Amino acid sequence: MLLESQLKDxxxxxxxxxxxxxxxxxxxTLCSFKIGGISPLVVEPENIQSLQQTLEIFFKLEIPFKVLGGGTNLLISDFPNDFVTLRLSGEFKEFEMLSEGYFRIGAAALTTPTFRKISLLGYTGTEFLSTIPGWVGGAVIQNAGCYGGEIFNFIEKVEFLKEGKIFIESKKNIEFGYRSTQFLKNKNSYITFIEMKIPKGNLEEIEFSLKEKRDKRNASQPQNKKSAGSVFKNPPFRDEDGNPLKSWFLIDQVGLRGKIYGGAQISPEHCNFIVNLGNAKAKDVYYLICLIQEKVYEKFGIELEKEIEFFGRM
Ligand SMILES: Cc1cc2nc3c(=O)[nH]c(=O)nc-3n(C[C@H](O)[C@H](O)[C@H](O)COP(=O)(O)OP(=O)(O)OC[C@H]3O[C@@H](n4cnc5c(N)ncnc54)[C@H](O)[C@@H]3O)c2cc1C
Known part of the structure; x- marks a missing residue:
């Protein structure tokens, strides 16, 4: 609970x-679903000293807060007025090449243009990241990936703040897996920068790969729709033919493709997406999420795990 007196202080x-x-x-206005209420305060530190100071102040005044990145993996509450939002800015938006193929990237750098630029400089392997929306910090938190690649394949080090101290941790000391990391589990670290090693490649092949991945995405996902991408992780099971089970298939099988509730719809194009038809509220999306989980469990006995996160109370 955020008290008026705390906010003033x-x-x-x-x-x-x-x-x-x-x-x-x-x-x-700060998320891809275009859903969410008014936050009393969005704090935007522009460098590491300012972030450290901000966190010290939050802890001293016992301010409840949540970290927002690009807001592309979140369902934001219609009532986010009982916490403060922390959003990195300034130097966290930048990236630089430290030495040949070795990049230092800020947690608030936009994932798509950053990896497009790196690819067009002639470095290869991370073209898939140029199709993922959001910010680099958010991609690290959940080990974002697609088309067989994951961001952790190329990470060398992660820099973060924890309990007021700066840590620079090598990948070998960090726990990560399919759409998960220790940072997502523990929620007590604030990613500031990452270092990545990306090999040199052939520019013509890189340009082909960028286009191929962009075309693949355009063909398989609802275009120009307000969403937070895949709502559920794929379950860790295989079908009768030994192929990995997909959440979209299970949702389709329970007859929910295209289902509308309030201003939200289970996408007819890709039913692991829920889209905001215009004026959706968080409660509309929340209803559809619960409905999917209930129906899939009833028919298949499988508990679908959310990939998107709730930001505030639903
Ligand atoms: C159309 C569409 C397609 C998508 N396709 C994919 C895909 O192919 N693969 C995939 O993996 N994802 C995909 N996503 C989901 C999303 O884009 C990624 O998960 C993205 O990396 C999230 O980054 P973000 O900055 O938006 O994080 P946010 O949504 O803002 O935040 C996600 C979580 O990270 C935390 N967080 C953010 N920044 C920091 C930080 N600096 N320090 C500590 N915690 C932080 C937040 O508190 C929150 O818990 C898609 C989303 C959309 C809308």
């Missing part, structure tokens, strides 16, 4: 410390 302290913030921000 917080604003005063942030001003004194020259930390950037915005008041009464409509969070629907």
């Amino acid at each position: 917080l604003i005063k302290t942030l001003k004194k410390n020259h930390v950037c913030f915005r008041e009464n921000v409509n969070l629907s």
Whole structure:
């Protein structure tokens, strides 16, 4: 619970410390679902010192807060007024090449253009990342991936803040798996930068690979629709022919393709996507998520695990 008095103290302290913030921000403007209520405060530290200061202030004043990246894997509550939102800015948006094929990338860098640029500089293997929306920090948190690739395949080190200290951890000391990492499980670390090693390739082949992956995505996913991508992870089971089971198939089999509730719809094009038809509320999407889980469990005995996260109470 965020008290009015806490908020006043917080604003005063942030001003004194020259930390950037915005008041009464409509969070629907900061996420791909275009759903969410008004956050009383979005705090936007622009460098590591400012982030450290912000976290110290939050802990000292016991401010409840949540970290928002590009907002492309989240269902944001219609009532996010009982916590403060932390969103990296400034130098966290940048990336640089430290040495041949060795990149340092800020957690607030946009994933798609960053990896498109890196690919077009002649580095290969991460073309798949140029099709994933959101920010690099958010991609690291859940080990984002597609078309057989995952961001952790190329990560060398992750820099993060935990309990006020800066850590630079090598990949071998970090737990990660299919759409999961220790950061997602523990939620007590704030990713600031990553270092990646990406091999040199042939530019013509890279350009072909970029186009191939973009075309594949355009052909398989609803275009220009407001969503948060796949709602559920694929379950860890195989069908009778030994092929990995897909969540979209199970949702289709229980007859929910195209189902509408309020302003939200289970996409007719890809039924592991839920789309905002225009004026959807978080509660509409939440209803469809629960309905899918209930029907799939009833028919197949499989508990579908969410890939998207809830941001605030539903
Ligand atoms: C159309 C569409 C297609 C998609 N396709 C794919 C796909 O192919 N593969 C895939 O893996 N995903 C996909 N996604 C999901 C999403 O784009 C990725 O998971 C993305 O990497 C999330 O990044 P984000 O910055 O938007 O994170 P957010 O949604 O903002 O946040 C996700 C989580 O990360 C935390 N977080 C964010 N930044 C930090 C940080 N710096 N430190 C600590 N915690 C942080 C947040 O608190 C939250 O818990 C898709 C989404 C859409 C809308």
